[in-house]
Amino acid sequence: MTYSIRSGVGSRQAWQPIVAFVCTALMAGAVMVQAADPDPLQDFCVADLSPSGPRVNGLPCKDRANVTSKDFLFTDFRTSGNVSAKGTNAYPSFATVFEYPALNTLGISHVRLDFGIGGVVPPHTHPFSSETLFVVQGSIYTGFVSFDGVLYAETLQKGDIYIYPKGTLHFQINVGTGPAITFNSLNSQYPGFLVAANQLLLSNIPAAVLESSLGISNATDLNLLEASVPPNW
Ligand SMILES: *[C@@H]1O[C@H](CO)[C@@H](O)[C@H](O)[C@H]1NC(C)=O
Ligand SMILES: *[C@@H]1O[C@H](CO)[C@@H](O)[C@H](O)[C@H]1NC(C)=O
Numbered sequence: 001m002t003y004s005i006r007s008g009v010g011s012r013q014a015w016q017p018i019v020a021f022v023c024t025a026l027m028a029g030a031v032m033v034q035a036a037d038p039d040p041l042q043d044f045c046v047a048d049l050s051p052s053g054p055r056v057n058g059l060p061c062k063d064r065a066n067v068t069s070k071d072f073l074f075t076d077f078r079t080s081g082n083v084s085a086k087g088t089n090a091y092p093s094f095a096t097v098f099e100y101p102a103l104n105t106l107g108i109s110h111v112r113l114d115f116g117i118g119g120v121v122p123p124h125t126h127p128f129s130s131e132t133l134f135v136v137q138g139s140i141y142t143g144f145v146s147f148d149g150v151l152y153a154e155t156l157q158k159g160d161i162y163i164y165p166k167g168t169l170h171f172q173i174n175v176g177t178g179p180a181i182t183f184n185s186l187n188s189q190y191p192g193f194l195v196a197a198n199q200l201l202l203s204n205i206p207a208a209v210l211e212s213s214l215g216i217s218n219a220t221d222l223n224l225l226e227a228s229v230p231p232n233w
């Protein structure tokens with residue numbers, strides 16, 4: 001029996017397995033859209049960051065005999081980030097699988113954001129992850145732009161949480177009178193961090209494309225824009 005979709009000659013009964021298959025595939029797809037990283041097949045797999053082993057969809061596991069409780073401890077967030085280093089008076093300190101190898105396969109990572117007064121984390125996306133932001137200190141105005149172009153934004157106080165749905169453009173600014181700190185959680189071991197202005201203006205996209213896309217008239221305007229973007233993000 002053949003189930004060729006192109007021939008169109010199958011009987012009604014012959015199509016049923018195809019319909020069942022397509023429905024199953026669509027349901028599986030729906031589940032995958034909701035999930036972030038795939039579930040692990042073991043309790044832990046502390047990443048071996050040495051470049052030797054092959055990598056398919058994650059990192060190889062450190063030899064279990066060499067894993068200790070210290071592998072599961074991450075202490076980098078004890079110290080604040082250097083808000084002078086990025087050009088916007090804010091700094092993200094990452095705890096992804098590359099800083100914290102015990103996260104490997106577990107579908108989670110964290111960021112500590114430090115802000116000076118008026119500090120900004122520029123609009124960016126995480127293509128592989130949703131994110132929550134928890135205000136540890138200070139007051140943050142933050143928001144995201146939905147897929148239909150609507151801005152959802154709020155001013156948060158210490159203790160508040162905001163969520164950025166997976167893949168949406170979002171930003172943060174310290175609107176308080178002193179420094180601010182947030183602790184963010186992401187449902188991917190490596191969420192990706194794409195800063196919109198830097199992606200657009202510092203990636204060698206041809207000037208003709210950018211000028212037309214931004215509606216600006218000549219290369220002088222573009223050079224000004226490109227020179228204005230804080231390059232370290
Ligand atoms: C485990 O640790 C020991 C001691 O540090 C080292 O000699 C050995 O090569 C390690 N084994 C693996 C598989 O990494
Ligand atoms: C913070 O960053 C600035 C700018 O890159 C640098 O000059 C300064 O030395 C850094 N401070 C510390 C404590 O690392």
Ligand SMILES: *[C@@H]1O[C@H](CO)[C@@H](O)[C@H](O)[C@H]1NC(C)=O
Pocket residue numbers: 217218220221
């Ligand atoms: C670029 O365009 C602006 C107006 O958009 C104009 O004021 C400026 O003179 C132009 N510069 C050059 C070099 O053509």
